[in-house]
Amino acid sequence: MQGELSLTTAPPRGGSDAPVEAPTRAQRERDLVARFRRGDQEAFEEFYREFSGLVYNLALRQCGSREQARDLTQEVFLRIFKSLSRFRGQSSLKTWTYRVCINHCRSRLGRKRLPTESLTTDDGERELLDVRRTPEERAVQEDEGRVLSDALTEVEPLFREAVVLRDLEGLAYQEIADVLEVPIGTVRSRIARGREQLRRVLGAGGAE
Amino acid sequence: MTVSSHPATEELSAYIDEELERRAVEDLDAHLASCLECRHRLEGLRRVVAGLQRIESVAPPPALEEMVLGQLALRPPRTLAERLAARRRGSRRVRSYVGTIFAVVLALVIISLLFTQAVQRRQGAAVEAGEVVPPADSVEWRAGVDRQRIGERLFARTAGGWIEVGVGEPQRVLGANDPERAELLRTLPGLEALAGAGAEGESQTPTRIVLEWRGESVALELSPLAESRR
Numbered sequence: 001m002q003g004e005l006s007l008t009t010a011p012p013r014g015g016s017d018a019p020v021e022a023p024t025r026a027q028r029e030r031d032l033v034a035r036f037r038r039g040d041q042e043a044f045e046e047f048y049r050e051f052s053g054l055v056y057n058l059a060l061r062q063c064g065s066r067e068q069a070r071d072l073t074q075e076v077f078l079r080i081f082k083s084l085s086r087f088r089g090q091s092s093l094k095t096w097t098y099r100v101c102i103n104h105c106r107s108r109l110g111r112k113r114l115p116t117e118s119l120t121t122d123d124g125e126r127e128l129l130d131v132r133r134t135p136e137e138r139a140v141q142e143d144e145g146r147v148l149s150d151a152l153t154e155v156e157p158l159f160r161e162a163v164v165l166r167d168l169e170g171l172a173y174q175e176i177a178d179v180l181e182v183p184i185g186t187v188r189s190r191i192a193r194g195r196e197q198l199r200r201v202l203g204a205g206g207a208e
Numbered sequence: 209m210t211v212s213s214h215p216a217t218e219e220l221s222a223y224i225d226e227e228l229e230r231r232a233v234e235d236l237d238a239h240l241a242s243c244l245e246c247r248h249r250l251e252g253l254r255r256v257v258a259g260l261q262r263i264e265s266v267a268p269p270p271a272l273e274e275m276v277l278g279q280l281a282l283r284p285p286r287t288l289a290e291r292l293a294a295r296r297r298g299s300r301r302v303r304s305y306v307g308t309i310f311a312v313v314l315a316l317v318i319i320s321l322l323f324t325q326a327v328q329r330r331q332g333a334a335v336e337a338g339e340v341v342p343p344a345d346s347v348e349w350r351a352g353v354d355r356q357r358i359g360e361r362l363f364a365r366t367a368g369g370w371i372e373v374g375v376g377e378p379q380r381v382l383g384a385n386d387p388e389r390a391e392l393l394r395t396l397p398g399l400e401a402l403a404g405a406g407a408e409g410e411s412q413t414p415t416r417i418v419l420e421w422r423g424e425s426v427a428l429e430l431s432p433l434a435e436s437r438r
Contacts, residue, residue: 048276056268070272077276145263152260166225167260173227192221198260199252 029093037085044081051097052077054169058098061164062105064153072108076101091178098169098179102161109157151201159194166191215239220250224257327360358398361419369416370402378418378427389428392421403430 035043055076060069080100087096152160165171165179176191177184215223215236222228223236240247354365355373362373382389393399396419403415414429 044280045277048273052268052273052276053265056272057265060266066266066269070269070275073268073272074276074279078279081280144259148256148259148263163260167257168263170261173225188222188227189218191225192216192218195221195253195256196217198256202256202259 025092026089030089032093033084033087033089044084047080047084047093048077051094054094054097055101058101058164058169059105061149061152061168062102062157062161063109072101072105075108076104079104095175095178098165098171099181102179106157147202148198151198154201155194155197159190159197162187162190163194163198167195213239214243214246217249217253220246220253223250224254356402358396358402361396363402363417363419369418371417372419375418375420375425378425380424380426382421382426382428384429388421388426392426392428393430399430 032043032047036047052073056069056073059072059076060066063069063072080097083100087093091099152163155163161180162176165176166173171179173184173187173191176187180187182190219228219232219236223233228236240250356363356365356370363370364373382392399417399419402417414431416427416429418425418427420426
C-alpha cells in the first residue's frame with residue numbers, strides 16, 4: 001500500500017532484487033535512527049512522512065473509525081518517538097513500526113467489536129486515486145471496497161490483524177510472523193480463518 | 209488427496225498465497241481437478257482476497273502531521289490551519305494547567321488547615337477561641353486571666369502562677385541548682401519575662417511556672433531579677 005516509501009522493504013514476493021535492496025535499506029534505517037539519537041529533529045519528521053500512511057491505515061483497519069485512527073496514529077508516533085532511540089535493527093524499521101502499531105491498537109481497543117462506520121466514504125479525506133481507472137470503474141471499486149471494509153469489521157481482531165497485514169499491506173508470511181511475534185504456522189492459520197470469516201460474511205460462495 | 213478428504217481452509221488459503229510446499233500443491237491440484245465443491249470454496253476465497261487487495265489506502269488527514277509533530281514540539285505550525293490547531297491544543301494545555309494549579313492550591317489549603325488544627329490542638333484551641341479552659345488537673349484556675357505566648361507555647365496566668373495551657377500537675381520541680389533548669393532557661397529565655405509579666409512591682413516574689421519539658425510536666429520558681437543576677 002505504501003509504494004512511495006523509500007525506507008520500506010521490497011515487495012514480499014518480489015524476490016530477485018531483495019539482496020541488493022536490503023543492505024541499502026538497513027543502512028538508511030540505521031542512519032535515520034542514528035540521526036534521531038543525535039537529536040536531529042528532521043530525522044523524526046522524515047520517519048513520520050515515511051510511515052504515517054502505514055500507521056494510519058493499519059490503525060484505521062483495526063479500529064474502524066477515522067477519528068479514532070487519527071488518535072491512535074498520534075499515540076503510536078508518540079510511543080515511537082519515546083522508543084525509537086532503542087531500536088536495534090533486529091528487524092526492519094517497517095516491521096518494528098507495524099509491531100508498535102498493532103500492539104498499541106490491541107492495548108487500546110482490546111477485543112471489542114468495531115463500529116460499522118464505513119471506511120471508504122470520502123468525508124473530506126483524500127483517497128489515493130488511481131488515475132488509470134475511469135470514474136465508473138472507481139465507483140464500482142469504491143462500492144466493493146466499502147462492502148469489504150464493513151465486512152472486515154465483523155472479523156475477530158486476531159484474524160483481522162493477520163488478514164490486513166497480508167492482503168492490504170502485502171506482507172509476506174514471515175514478515176507477519178515477525179510483526180505479530182508468532183510462529184509462521186499461526187500466521188497461516190489466522191489468515192485462513194480471517195478470510196473464511198470474511199467469505200461467510202460476504203456470502204462469497206463455496207458453502208462448507 | 210481424494211475427493212473424500214477435502215483440504216482444510218488453511219491449505220486453500222496458503223495455496224492462494226503460494227505458501228504451500230510443491231508436493232502439497234500437486235496433491236491439492238489433483239484434488240481440485242476432481243472436486244467441484246473445493247473449487248467453489250477456493251473461488252470464494254480468491255474473490256475475498258482479490259477484493260481486499262483492491263481496497264485503497266487512505267491518506268492520513270493533512271492536519272495529522274502537525275498534530276503529531278506539534279505534539280512533540282518538533283516544529284512550529286506553518287499554515288493557518290496548523291496555527292489554529294496549535295492554538296486549540298494550546299488552550300487545552302492552558303485548561304489542563306489551570307486544573308493542575310487549582311488542584312495544587314486546594315491540596316495546600318487542606319494541608320495548611322490540617323496543620324493549623326494540629327497546632328491548635330496542641331496549644332489548646334479553646335483558649336485561643338477566648339474561653340479560658342483550665343488544664344485537666346490544674347491546681348487552681350482563675351477565669352479571665354492573662355495569657356502569654358513564648359514561641360509556640362501558650363501560658364495562662366493563674367493564682368498559682370503561669371501554667372502552660374494543656375499541661376497538667378507538675379511531676380517534678382526543677383530546683384535552683386538543677387542543671388536542667390539552666391538548660392530550660394536557655395531554651396526558653398522568654399520565661400524570665402513571663403515571670404515578671406503582670407507582677408506589678410512584686411518582681412522580687414518568685415513566680416511559679418508549670419510547663420512541659422522533655423515530655424513531662426515540670427515546675428520551677430522564677431524571679432527575673434534573681435535569674436539575671438545569677
